[in-house]
Amino acid sequence: QKDLHYVPGHNGMVHLFEWKWGKIAEECENFLGPMGFGGVQVSPIQENVIIKNRPWWERYQPISYKWATRSGTAKEFKDMVRRCNNAGVRIYVDVVFNHMTGNHKNAKGTGGSTADTQNFNYPGVPYSGFDFHVSCPINNYQDAGNVRNCELSGLHDLDQSKEYVREKIVNFLNKIIDVGVAGYRVDAAKHMWPEDLKVIYSRVKNLNPEHNFPSGARPYVFQEVIDYGGEAISKYEYNSFGAVTEFRYGIELSNALNGKNQLKWFSNWGEAWGLLPSQDAVVFIDNHDTQRGHPEILTYKSSKKYKAMILQMAVAFMLAHPYGTARIMSSFAFDSFDANPPQDSIGNLISPTINSDKTCGNGWICEHRWRQVYNMVRFRIAANNTDVNNWWDNGQNQIAFSRGNAGFIAINGDGHDFKQHLYTSLQPGIYCDVISGNLENNVCTGKTVTVDQNGKAYIEILANEEDGVLAIHRQSKL
Numbered sequence: 001q002k003d004l005h006y007v008p009g010h011n012g013m014v015h016l017f018e019w020k021w022g023k024i025a026e027e028c029e030n031f032l033g034p035m036g037f038g039g040v041q042v043s044p045i046q047e048n049v050i051i052k053n054r055p056w057w058e059r060y061q062p063i064s065y066k067w068a069t070r071s072g073t074a075k076e077f078k079d080m081v082r083r084c085n086n087a088g089v090r091i092y093v094d095v096v097f098n099h100m101t102g103n104h105k106n107a108k109g110t111g112g113s114t115a116d117t118q119n120f121n122y123p124g125v126p127y128s129g130f131d132f133h134v135s136c137p138i139n140n141y142q143d144a145g146n147v148r149n150c151e152l153s154g155l156h157d158l159d160q161s162k163e164y165v166r167e168k169i170v171n172f173l174n175k176i177i178d179v180g181v182a183g184y185r186v187d188a189a190k191h192m193w194p195e196d197l198k199v200i201y202s203r204v205k206n207l208n209p210e211h212n213f214p215s216g217a218r219p220y221v222f223q224e225v226i227d228y229g230g231e232a233i234s235k236y237e238y239n240s241f242g243a244v245t246e247f248r249y250g251i252e253l254s255n256a257l258n259g260k261n262q263l264k265w266f267s268n269w270g271e272a273w274g275l276l277p278s279q280d281a282v283v284f285i286d287n288h289d290t291q292r293g294h295p296e297i298l299t300y301k302s303s304k305k306y307k308a309m310i311l312q313m314a315v316a317f318m319l320a321h322p323y324g325t326a327r328i329m330s331s332f333a334f335d336s337f338d339a340n341p342p343q344d345s346i347g348n349l350i351s352p353t354i355n356s357d358k359t360c361g362n363g364w365i366c367e368h369r370w371r372q373v374y375n376m377v378r379f380r381i382a383a384n385n386t387d388v389n390n391w392w393d394n395g396q397n398q399i400a401f402s403r404g405n406a407g408f409i410a411i412n413g414d415g416h417d418f419k420q421h422l423y424t425s426l427q428p429g430i431y432c433d434v435i436s437g438n439l440e441n442n443v444c445t446g447k448t449v450t451v452d453q454n455g456k457a458y459i460e461i462l463a464n465e466e467d468g469v470l471a472i473h474r475q476s477k478l
């Protein structure tokens with residue numbers, strides 16, 4: 001019997017990677033709330049070790065469970081959760097409890113804690129040698145025991161089968177629930193035993209009713225299990241007691257839009273492709289790790305405008321399709337794997353500036369502020385609880401489908417024009433295409449689409465157009 005998890009509105013969440021708490025609060029009030037985004041995944045809130053040059057992955061080396069990072073203080077975090085909840089945007093915390101740090105001489109944390117890492121001593125928790133697995137390297141992904149009980153990239157591996165360790169983790173997770181958070185992203189879940197995770201989650205409180213959650217609602221827990229297939233550990237070991245990140249989603253869709261797969265095959269996209277059950281899956285195109293380690297996966301890194309276009313097409317498809325809970329990556333520009341987030345000369349994070357055209361500056365990409373992205377989040381809201389209907393394709397990479405009688409999308413992945421009269425199943429009327437523009441002051445700033453008395457419309461996406469997508473829905477009707 002699955003817990004009633006509190007599932008975010010299927011209108012999508014955005015990962016505001018490395019944003020400061022105060023800035024997230026503003027973004028909730030000024031943009032995400034008004035645009036209908038379901039939630040925000042924030043970077044780890046627990047104190048991490050300070051590493052020279054401040055690589056982004058220093059935040060994945062905890063030194064204590066104090067809420068003290070470069071994103072802000074405990075007070076700033078609490079205030080951000082309150083403001084985002086009030087704006088109708090839920091907060092999901094990236095929690096790191098598989099491990100602590102690697103070996104660092106004179107280790108110092110972002111909250112001032114010290115640790116004797118060579119001797120597994122973390123007074124800030126406190127943890128000592130007894131709380132860790134004996135040091136061994138993870139070196140065999142065909143051996144489930146090795147992957148769970150040894151050190152991931154040299155990071156000291158906690159033993160979650162120990163009552164004392166469970167107690168420290170559960171206390172950390174419950175304090176987060178107390179301030180109104182809606183759930184967690186569990187980092188490196190693949191490296192922890194499912195039965196230990198099940199016990200830990202069962203001890204976490206229900207969501208705090210003071211933040212208008214349904215009474216008895218359970219935290220929405222989504223677990224990072226990097227499973228492309230072929231390893232001893234499977235994503236299906238984790239989805240009976242929580243949601244799981246579906247890593248195959250981004251790969252398959254990127255392949256299709258990179259021409260290695262044909263879009264026509266996506267007519268049965270979902271479990272039939274070996275993906276997790278829809279209600280257990282968190283889906284995304286790229287994430288903070290794949291952006292850096294997997295060049296074949298689409299990212300904002302638009303060395304060519306073309307790349308940016310097909311990322312948008314992939315995100316548009318993800319948001320138009322009902323499968324899974326969609327997460328959008330919002331990044332900072334980087335030119336090397338380890339690159340630090342935008343920071344000043346003394347290591348303080350520099351927040352994005354918001355330009356008059358709603359885009360971001362200061363080295364932040366803000367994919368969630370791209371018109372094609374936020375408009376497709378609104379499409380997802382308008383199409384909530386409907387299925388994929390009226391699938392059409394041209395046998396290659398031109399596809400179209402409806403979502404009940406609430407929405408209709410067409411995608412041109414071929415190198416030639418898309419010109420078709422198609423049944424949209426929408427009410428007759430004039431609709432604004434939300435990819436090429438907005439519905440503003442009762443005018444379409446982009447294309448208009450006329451749906452006739454029979455629900456049919458002429459759909460045109462020329463090969464040389466900037467966006468290979470056309471999308472209309474019941475909220476974009478004049």
Ligand SMILES: O=C(/C=C/c1ccc(O)c(O)c1)N[C@@H](Cc1ccc(O)cc1)C(=O)NCCCOc1c(-c2ccc(O)c(O)c2)oc2cc(O)cc(O)c2c1=O
Pocket residue numbers: 057060061096102152153154155187188190224226289
């Ligand atoms: O590349 C990285 C960091 C990557 C990373 C960080 C957080 C994540 O959630 C993640 O998915 C990846 N870290 C760099 C640099 C590094 C960091 C620490 C260290 O002790 C040594 C090196 C790196 O080259 N790491 C080795 C390859 C990536 O191996 C890591 C993985 C990982 C990658 C692929 C998998 O299939 C998998 O199951 C786990 O997860 C982490 C989780 C962490 O919480 C902290 C980590 O350091 C890591 C992590 O090093």
Ligand SMILES: [Ca+2]
Pocket residue numbers: 098147148149150157158191192
């Ligand atoms: Ca482990």
